[in-house]
Amino acid sequence: MNHLAADRYRSYYLLDDTLGAQERDVASRVRAFVDRDLLPVINEYWERAEFPHQLVPLLADLDVAGGAIEGYGCPRLTRLGVGIVARELSRGDGSMNTFLAVHSGLTMGSISMLGDEEQKSRWLPDMARLRKIGAFALTEPEHGSDSVALETSARREGDFYILNGRKRWIGNASFADIVVIWARDEDDGHVKGFVLEKHDDGTFPSGYETTVITGKIGKRAVLQPDVVLKDLRIPVGNRLAHAETxxxxxxxxxxxxxxxxxxxxxxxxxxxxxxxxxxxxxxxxxxxxxxxxxxxxxxxxxxxxxxxxxxxxxxxxxxxxxxxxxxxxxxxxxxxxxxxxxxxxxxxxxxxxxxxxxxxxxxxxxxxxxxxxxxxxxxxxxxxxxxxxxxxxxxxxx
Known part of the structure; x- marks a missing residue:
């Protein structure tokens, strides 16, 4: 059976008829990407547990990264439009949807909600065009559902914070350009957000190491590494300004x-x-x-x-x-x-x-x-x- 030949489901209660022009347009664009570019190749990458990097420029052309964020080159979709993007991508493949959700929803969302104006202007425009990829490092080996008890630490020394700890199941973290890392500030005990940036030559700073988790039965085409932070130095200006607890x-x-x-x-x-x-x-x-x-x-x-x-x-x-x-x-x-x-x-x-x-x-x-x-x-x-x-x-x- 060829999935591409399957009849496309039409909302039984005609909910898609309630979509506005923007939502209809974005649904059409994402569906075309899924049917034309994603579905013909995804099983190959899924079976090999590899991420289809060549699809990222095509995904960027859809102009959906950044979702409902206003300004900074983001598409300013409605909340319904953001949901439609997730529905249509997942109708094709969950790994590709997770890649975008981590980049757009979690990483860009953290910067948009909790960064100051300088930080948003510095990072969001390139992320909106997928010129720079984001990752969100919260979950730890011993803290998933109780991530509020995370143990990764941050200690200020002069113009830098020194981060130590481990993270697990961090999508995109092995190749991302920008990683939002959540750590507990030793000064006041509160959890705060810190933004790691790759060097201009594309390498990670010393003290940041990733090992991609293998043997997964699902989401095999999205890379989710273990991350080890050992005396990782993050500039003070890279602490998200409004992330306090x-x-x-x-x-x-x-x-x-x-x-x-x-x-x-x-x-x-x-x-x-x-x-x-x-x-x-x-x-x-x-x-x-x-x-x-x-x-x-x-x-x-x-x-x-x-x-x-x-x-x-x-x-x-x-x-x-x-x-x-x-x-x-x-x-x-x-x-x-x-x-x-x-x-x-x-x-x-x-x-x-x-x-x-x-x-x-x-x-x-x-x-x-x-x-x-x-x-x-x-x-x-x-x-x-x-x-x-x-x-x-x-x-x-x-």
């Missing part, structure tokens, strides 16, 4: 958490498209399996969950654009879409039977990538505790 990190994460919901929607959309097309093409016992009651029951339930995911994502984008989205709202969206996206991809794989195990049919890639989405940006359990705290007024965090 972990609450500031949380502000960035709350913004990007909704992006994980849109990614889940993209994976689920692709899986549903593929399963529906396959059911119409695959014959068993002398007729297409789409004529079997059990298959129609599964497809109808997949569509039901997919529609619910869409409604949540569209509404969350509206609330975000109005400045009304809360952290708990974002957590509820991520929790629901990760659960249902995982189920839709698993059911699609089942409909394809043995053929669902083959990369050429793409479902296996979406399924294993959804395993990653289910974990990152906060696990299902962590999102439930955030929502639970909000609705009960009682924190159940240990």
């Amino acid at each position: 972990f609450r500031d990190v949380s502000r960035v994460l709350a913004t990007t958490r909704s992006g994980a919901a849109w990614e889940a929607l993209g994976h689920a959309t692709a899986a549903y498209e593929i399963a529906l097309a396959y059911a119409g093409e695959r014959s068993q016992f002398g007729r297409p399996i789409a004529s079997f009651q059990l298959v129609q029951h599964r497809l109808a339930n997949m569509l039901s969950e997919l529609t619910a995911m869409e409604l949540i994502c569209f509404r969350l984008a509206d609330l975000s654009g109005r400045g009304q989205m809360t952290s708990a709202m974002a957590s509820l969206a991520k929790m629901h879409t990760a659960q249902k996206g995982r189920w839709i991809c698993s059911t699609a794989r089942d409909i394809l039977g043995g053929n669902g195990l083959l990369l050429e049919n793409h479902v296996a890639r979406h399924l294993t990538d959804m395993e990653v989405v289910h974990t990152y940006e906060g696990t299902d359990s962590i999102q439930a505790l955030i929502v639970g705290r909000d609705i009960t007024g009682v924190s159940a965090f240990a």
Whole structure:
């Protein structure tokens, strides 16, 4: 089965009909990139666990990096437009979406939200054109869900901060030009953001070492290294001016958490498209399996969950654009879409039977990538505790 021949899913409740001109345009551009440039090559890179660097200039031409950031060469998309980009990229491949989400949402988002004017002017324009690539170093080997307890330290010595510690699962960090590193300031104990820049010759400063994590079952085409910081010197002027406590990190994460919901929607959309097309093409016992009651029951339930995911994502984008989205709202969206996206991809794989195990049919890639989405940006359990705290007024965090 050729995924490119699968019927493109059209929102059952016609939500795409509500898109404005900007969102329609960006959806069209990203879909064209996915179908023309990404899907024909991604399985090859995914299987080899390599990042498709040659696609970066083509991604830059889409003018989507920087999302909703105003100025500095960014496209100033609506929050809905940012979500549509994540949906369409993930419909093609989760690794490419993660690459952009780390660069645009987490790294550029940190600089935009927490940098001063000089810092934003220095870094964002080149990042908006993907001339410089960003990475976001928060998670540590012993601190994932409890990243608030991170142990990486920063000590000021004259005009520099000296950073020591380890980071893990840091997307893009092995080749990025700009890395936002979160560390605990020894002077006051607060978590702050520091920006590492490559030298002009393209090398990393002394004290920054990366080892790409291998053996992953999902997101194989995005590079996520372990990072070791040993007496890494960061100029004082590279400390994000308005990053004072972990609450500031949380502000960035709350913004990007909704992006994980849109990614889940993209994976689920692709899986549903593929399963529906396959059911119409695959014959068993002398007729297409789409004529079997059990298959129609599964497809109808997949569509039901997919529609619910869409409604949540569209509404969350509206609330975000109005400045009304809360952290708990974002957590509820991520929790629901990760659960249902995982189920839709698993059911699609089942409909394809043995053929669902083959990369050429793409479902296996979406399924294993959804395993990653289910974990990152906060696990299902962590999102439930955030929502639970909000609705009960009682924190159940240990």
